[in-house]
Amino acid sequence: MNENLFTGKAKFYDAYRPEYAKGLYDYLCASMDKKAVIADIGAGTGIFALPLIKAGYRVLCVEPNDDMRSVLQEKAALYGGCESIAASAENTGISPNTLDLVTVAQAFHWFDKTAFAKECRRILKPSGRVAIIYNSRNTDTPMSKELYGINKKYCPRYKGFSGGFDASDEKSFEDFFKDGFEIKSFSNDTVYNSARDFVGRCLSGSYALKKDDENYDSYVKELEQLFERFAEGGVLIERNDSVLYIGRVGENSSDKQSF
Numbered sequence: 001m002n003e004n005l006f007t008g009k010a011k012f013y014d015a016y017r018p019e020y021a022k023g024l025y026d027y028l029c030a031s032m033d034k035k036a037v038i039a040d041i042g043a044g045t046g047i048f049a050l051p052l053i054k055a056g057y058r059v060l061c062v063e064p065n066d067d068m069r070s071v072l073q074e075k076a077a078l079y080g081g082c083e084s085i086a087a088s089a090e091n092t093g094i095s096p097n098t099l100d101l102v103t104v105a106q107a108f109h110w111f112d113k114t115a116f117a118k119e120c121r122r123i124l125k126p127s128g129r130v131a132i133i134y135n136s137r138n139t140d141t142p143m144s145k146e147l148y149g150i151n152k153k154y155c156p157r158y159k160g161f162s163g164g165f166d167a168s169d170e171k172s173f174e175d176f177f178k179d180g181f182e183i184k185s186f187s188n189d190t191v192y193n194s195a196r197d198f199v200g201r202c203l204s205g206s207y208a209l210k211k212d213d214e215n216y217d218s219y220v221k222e223l224e225q226l227f228e229r230f231a232e233g234g235v236l237i238e239r240n241d242s243v244l245y246i247g248r249v250g251e252n253s254s255d256k257q258s259f
Contacts, residue, residue: 005157005206006044010067014045014075016200018135020105021186021242025051028101028131028244032057036100039123041089041116042107046072046082048133049103053082060085060099062092090115094123105133109167113176120249130177131246134167135188138239143230147202150226154219157207173245181247188242193235195227 006013032038034056040049043061045068053059053076061076062085063069069084076082087093089104089111102120104111120130138144139161151158173181192198202208202223209216230236 006065007067008210009204009206009208010045010065010071012200012204013068014047014071016197016204017045017047017106018188018190018201018240020048020051020133020135021188023186024133024184024188024242024244025055027184027186028052028103028246029055032100037098038101038103039092039094039099040103040105041092042104042110043072043084044068044105044107046075048105049082050075050079052103053079057081059083060092060094062087062089062094064088090119092119092123096122097125099124100128102128102130103133104130106135108132108134117176117178117249124249129246129248131244132173132176133245134243135190136167136241136243137161137190141239143226143236143238146226146229147223150219150222151202151205151207154209154215154222155205155207158205159207161205167243177245177247177249179248181245184244184246186242186244188240190238190240191235192227192231192238195224195231198227198236199223 037058037060038052039060039062040052041062043049043063046061049059049061049072058081060083061072063072064087066086069086073084076084085093089107102124124130139148148160170183190201192201199220203220209219227236
């Protein structure tokens with residue numbers, strides 16, 4: 001039950017996770033009519049969906065975790081055009097052939113990809129597309145390598161960022177996008193103005209220790225020390241790109257009925 005991994009982390013997630021590049025939204029919106037209906041799957045606290053809602057689109061936000069969804073509902077209540085759905089990516093409950101676009105931001109690695117692809121084919125219009133988005137940090141920097149080591153030391157569930165999923169490997173998406181896909185990258189560096197911001201971002205991870213976990217204080221202390229070593233003038237910049245993978249999910253023979 002992957003959705004349970006974020007229970008108790010919603011406030012950290014919403015406060016400290018980076019937003020996505022404005023250019024990515026501009027690119028998506030330029031290809032859609034204002035009447036387009038969008039479903040954001042694994043919507044979390046609404047970080048990706050909110051700019052689309054503010055832009056006037058109708059967005060169905062599908063999120064199975066109660067904590068994350070409660071924050072999403074609180075924010076979305078200020079705007080029209082948002083419907084919150086407590087459901088999984090593989091069984092959204094959305095009516096068939098009703099969507100122009102499905103978006104998945106920072107969540108694709110949690111899904112059963114075969115079942116999710118089948119669900120996308122069910123809920124999308126024939127011309128509909130799927131957009132998978134990742135804020136992809138540069139993991140080759142000295143700071144990122146030290147952060148990897150700290151997480152491996154303290155966090156038993158840590159398999160790498162994004163659950164060890166390599167979003168930079170195009171092959172990760174080839175089986176999902178049967179008919180090919182387009183990749184667009186937009187610069188979106190993350191700026192931490194304090195150790196608190198940096199530690200908060202780290203604690204928002206599904207793998208990160210919680211306050212009542214053993215070694216939590218030692219974990220946080222090492223994260224604070226890491227910030228101090230690499231910050232310049234009290235500011236740490238983490239190289240990051242918002243990367244978009246977009247295409248149609250082609251029909252699979254297993255979806256067809258036999259007569």
